[in-house]
Amino acid sequence: MVTYFHLEFPREIVSKPVVSDAILETKVTINILRARIDETHGDMIADVTGHRSRIKRFAKYLAGLGVLVEEIEDSVSVQVDGCTHCGACLSVCPVKAISMDSDGNVVFDQKKCISCGVCIPVCPVKAISAPPI
């Protein structure tokens, strides 16, 4: 199963390899979707794959190291507002998460999206945005 997590790293532990430790300890597979560090803390959105019990242990292990662990619905990757359905974004998406349906609507598959952000500046009418993590 796949679970999406938002992980928040307090300033004191951003320099420690806590995620690597958690992976080695619990043997889950993780896919980092977005990550950011600023002067106050670090943020990461990742999907974690593995047996339910391992994912649970993964979350618990990180929490034990001082990471704020929050399970989220999906990666809440991109938001679309004011799309003209031109399709300029279709061919730049590296994971084919954007497609055009038979009615000519541009459709985003939030589950496939890896939040790389390539489509955002490509949109001629700036209809795509990614929420800050």
Next chain:
Amino acid sequence: MPSPRKKTLQEINNRIKNGDAVVVTAEEMPAIVREKGAPEAAREVDVVTTGTFGAMCSSGAWLNFGHSDPPIKMKRIWLNEVEAYTGVAAVDAFIGATQMSESRGYDYGGGHVIEDLLGGKEVSLMAESYGTDCYPRTRVETQISLSDLNQAVMLNPRNGYQRYNAATNGREETIYTYMGALLAGMRNVTFSGAGILSPLSNDPEYRTIGLGTRIFLGGGRGYVIGEGTQHSPAGGFGTLMVRGDLKEMNPEYIRGASFQRYGTTLYVGLGIPIPILDEDMARFTAVTDADITTDILDYGVPRRDRPVVKETNYEELRSGRVTINGREVPVSPLSSFKVSRKIAGELRDWIEGGDFTLTAPIERLPRKTKFKPMKAEPKVPFVEEIGTGKVVTGTVDMTISEAAKLLTQERVDSLIIQDSVGALSGILTSWDIAKALGRGSETVGEVMTRKVIVARKGEPIDLAARKLEKHHIYSLPIIDSKRRTLGIISEDDIARFVGRRKW
């Protein structure tokens, strides 16, 4: 069986006014003609509506602001910091879609100013002048909205391209163009145009579309006022010049836009009704996406005549995948087919509703002209014509001391490292030798730069200059199609050439 006969525009207009005209969109027409045949389709259908919604850079609006007190003869004017053209009467100005904001660059331009005005927003106006006896004021700053303007006339020198070439990029880096982001190594294709719904593709001989044709423009009524700039009917690339009252338009069909690292533009909604006067018009309007061919060009070659990579058609392009060199490549349309379809449908509703009648062209569009290239001399030279660097070659298994000896003997800054068949495999500079000494490396292969930025034979020097600047390097090996090094072009070569120019 009734004999085939021609309908007049007057007859069609009478049926429109009576509310019993048969109107279909250009997307519906092919099936009708296929089922019933052109003669019967011509008898049954009165009007076919077309529509397109794409980036049309050659767009803008003439605005009249009225006079301030005391009055000003505007010499320069900015609307939301986007400069408009004022080389006409005192308070007339043309805001062009591609003019970019002085402060926001790519993110905001003339197209966005037009969208904001249409959306009812206030726009800042700043104008300056030198002052005259009759127009003494030298500066004015205010806020205006569309309703404050006396006239706001959209006047687009070139809209509604009959068809347009598709784009890909054979370069080793992603490029940013008016055809969108084109990924390195031909990894995507972009195209523009509405194909089956394209107005001029449905009237390829320009029999009904001409000067004076009443059209749907941006959600209001507009007119064709002649052929567009770069109209090139001989190659099947006709264009239209159009005008319409901005005040009557709908923001849904006029959208300011930005192309990443290229510039700003305007998406314009255009729809043209085509009267089905006879069988021929029924046949023309039965055109399908598969019938409209176009070429995929390599925009990686920064020349006027870009090489054709492949011939394709709108059906293949709209499928979302084309095959280039045996590989499936994803395709992006840049025009919205959904909105194009909506425009053709809305125009159909207007005509069926009885309040939009058709006009006969006062003059037909030219059918033979060809788009000429610019008369620009002298020609920009190619890299191989001015590159003077001496090519000294080495191999990966050479020792560092051999390489250093060769560099000093030949008095060059870098060695071109070639493989066994003479193809470029790397470059070794004197800096790399210093690096090798520091690290204790023994052979050239360990320290040379493998990802070499190159110039290709036939490349204009302007592109070489852009590469040098972008990558902060001093020279580029010039290679041929087999990656053999023909010469070296350096900053000095380019500077020498520019110095010799007369301007």
